[in-house]
Amino acid sequence: MPNLSNLRxxxxxxxxxxxxxxxxxxxxxxxxxxxxxxxxxxxxVFDEMPERDVVSWNAILTAHWQNxxxxxxxxxxxxxxERDILSWNSIITGCIENGEPEQAFEYFASMPERNIxxxxxxxxxxxxxxxxxxxxxxxxxxxxxxxISYTAMVDGYMxxxxxxxxxxxxxxxxKRNAVSWAVMVSGYVENDMFDDAKKLFDLMPxxxxxxxxxxxxxxxxxxxxxxxxxxxxxxxxxxxxxxxxxxAGYAQNGHCEEALKLHIQMVRAGVRPDHATLISSLTxxxxxxxxxxxxxxxxxxxxxxxxxxxxxxxxxxxMYSKCGSMRDSELVFCGIRCRGLVSYNTIIxxxxxxxxxxxxxxxxxxxxxxxxxxxxTTFLALLSACCYVGQVKDSxxxxxxxxxxYNLTPQSEHYGCIVDIxxxxxELEKASSYIKKISNKxxxxxxxxxxxxxxxxxxxxLGELAANNLLKLDSQSSGAYVMLSNIYAxxxxxxxxxxxxxxxxxxxxxxxPGYSWLEIGNKVRWFTVGDxxxxxxxxxxxxxxxxxxxxxxxKEVDVGLELD
DNA sequence: CGAGAGCCAT
Numbered sequence: 001m002p003n004l005s006n007l008r009x010x011x012x013x014x015x016x017x018x019x020x021x022x023x024x025x026x027x028x029x030x031x032x033x034x035x036x037x038x039x040x041x042x043x044x045v046f047d048e049m050p051e052r053d054v055v056s057w058n059a060i061l062t063a064h065w066q067n068x069x070x071x072x073x074x075x076x077x078x079x080x081x082e083r084d085i086l087s088w089n090s091i092i093t094g095c096i097e098n099g100e101p102e103q104a105f106e107y108f109a110s111m112p113e114r115n116i117x118x119x120x121x122x123x124x125x126x127x128x129x130x131x132x133x134x135x136x137x138x139x140x141x142x143x144x145x146x147x148i149s150y151t152a153m154v155d156g157y158m159x160x161x162x163x164x165x166x167x168x169x170x171x172x173x174x175k176r177n178a179v180s181w182a183v184m185v186s187g188y189v190e191n192d193m194f195d196d197a198k199k200l201f202d203l204m205p206x207x208x209x210x211x212x213x214x215x216x217x218x219x220x221x222x223x224x225x226x227x228x229x230x231x232x233x234x235x236x237x238x239x240x241x242x243x244x245x246x247x248a249g250y251a252q253n254g255h256c257e258e259a260l261k262l263h264i265q266m267v268r269a270g271v272r273p274d275h276a277t278l279i280s281s282l283t284x285x286x287x288x289x290x291x292x293x294x295x296x297x298x299x300x301x302x303x304x305x306x307x308x309x310x311x312x313x314x315x316x317x318x319m320y321s322k323c324g325s326m327r328d329s330e331l332v333f334c335g336i337r338c339r340g341l342v343s344y345n346t347i348i349x350x351x352x353x354x355x356x357x358x359x360x361x362x363x364x365x366x367x368x369x370x371x372x373x374x375x376x377t378t379f380l381a382l383l384s385a386c387c388y389v390g391q392v393k394d395s396x397x398x399x400x401x402x403x404x405x406y407n408l409t410p411q412s413e414h415y416g417c418i419v420d421i422x423x424x425x426x427e428l429e430k431a432s433s434y435i436k437k438i439s440n441k442x443x444x445x446x447x448x449x450x451x452x453x454x455x456x457x458x459x460x461x462l463g464e465l466a467a468n469n470l471l472k473l474d475s476q477s478s479g480a481y482v483m484l485s486n487i488y489a490x491x492x493x494x495x496x497x498x499x500x501x502x503x504x505x506x507x508x509x510x511x512x513p514g515y516s517w518l519e520i521g522n523k524v525r526w527f528t529v530g531d532x533x534x535x536x537x538x539x540x541x542x543x544x545x546x547x548x549x550x551x552x553x554x555k556e557v558d559v560g561l562e563l564d
Numbered sequence: 565c566g567a568g569a570g571c572c573a574t
Binding site: 003055085086089090093115116117118119120121124146147148149150151152153154155175178179180181182183185186189208209210212213214215216217239240241242243244245246247248249274275276277278279280285309310311312313314315316317318341343344345346347348349350375377378380381461472526 | 565566567568569570571572573574
């Protein structure tokens with residue numbers, strides 16, 4: 001026979017657990033709304049709660065800084081009735097995420113007690129903002145360390161190019177997990193130490209998804225796409241990031257059809273393409289100048305609402321520009337809400353490629369009005385614009401501005417551009433004097449521009465110098481031989497021409513014909529020099545004559561085109 | 565429960 005008072009207490013317990021269950025459900029809701037970027041909705045749930053626990057307060061606190069409202073978080077923090085360690089940890093992480101590491105440390109220092117997560121959060125904060133001494137100090141002071149503390153520190157060293165220190169600490173770690181190994185492998189890859197990455201990768205007891213992905217990137221950086229594919233095929237459960245790594249590898253190494261195929265295979269495998277997938281596909285479309293495919297990718301971006309993502313817009317601008325549709329590039333550029341440095345660099349580069357110098361300058365000025373400081377890439381785009389339109393004077397002016405006003409250091413690419421500009425305008429001596437400032441990596445292209453210009457401006461002496469230097473770097477460079485023999489030919493030095501031809505035969509150097517292609521309607525047409533296989537060749541030649549005559553009659557342009 | 569990681573734009 002149940003007694004009444006027992007029943008009452010049972011009911012009380014039941015009622016209590018029901019309400020705590022409801023509170024917990026609301027807390028979860030605040031958390032997920034906050035993460036989804038809907039601070040307003042999260043706030044509404046919080047405000048309408050009849051009772052709250054400390055978890056509710058922590059959830060709304062986190063929701064605020066996750067949506068870029070750190071000040072809101074601070075106010076909430078101050079009004080929490082009973083703070084726990086997680087409230088402190090959350091406000092610390094919030095400060096770090098929103099660019100206030102000093103503020104984070106103030107909270108950290110005044111905490112009544114800390115757990116390992118507090119120490120780790122602060123450690124990551126210092127590492128992210130490059131406060132290296134403070135991070136090392138904190139790492140020493142930590143009462144206990146776990147695999148996360150060690151891994152974070154190793155990663156921090158790698159990101160700051162302290163590779164030796166990273167390895168030392170990695171070797172000292174009491175325990176390693178999948179992330180620790182991945183951090184080391186990707187650290188080596190990031191720092192162009194492929195051999196070390198490979199060695200470590202081979203040492204791994206179990207090759208995990210993360211490390212394999214890092215290794216794919218490593219192989220692709222070295223141009224070893226086939227090995228990257230082998231590693232890719234090893235992965236059992238491929239996720240979006242690993243697909244993206246392989247796809248990007250193909251696109252960056254010129255295997256663009258393969259990249260686009262992989263995009264389709266990824267979808268078939270049931271993995272959803274994300275922004276990184278679309279960006280790499282767009283890169284592939286740009287290289288192949290596939291406008292239709294590029295438009296399809298643009299449509300996919302709109303469908304998945306990724307078209308408001310600035311990096312994707314920048315990729316779209318490049319794609320449209322390289323596919324010849326500058327109008328679409330402009331449309332995408334105008335649609336970007338927050339135009340940053342990269343967006344301006346991209347549109348300037350696009351105008352440069354199209355030889356629209358006026359818009360290059362206009363975009364540069366607009367950029368300055370928006371208080372965005374140009375960087376090395378901006379000036380490379382400006383210089384390449386000068387190159388396309390033959391602005392010798394302006395190019396030197398930009399070069400000077402870059403150094404004197406913005407304190408930027410010109411790189412090989414900048415000097416290479418100057419060499420190209422001076423070469424094209426016939427200032428061959430000046431051009432060759434700039435080549436000394438160029439690193440081996442870019443030297444090839446610079447000698448190439450000089451050599452080309454020596455042909456146009458009939459300079460045998462410098463042409464020989466350029467060709468010799470080019471052949472020193474690449475003895476199989478067919479272009480160097482052909483160009484040199486052309487220089488001799490136009491100077492009437494037939495003996496020398498024959499000598500070069502003989503040398504070519506002896507060394508087994510073959511000139512592969514260059515070819516190009518363009519997309520008309522839905523078809524890709526490709527063509528090469530001397531190709532007369534087209535069924536409508538007669539009409540094509542007639543039309544070319546008509547166009548050439550038209551250009552010649554127009555006094556403004558001297559195209560230098562000769563048709564027989 | 566929390567804190568570390570791999571892919572992507574000029």
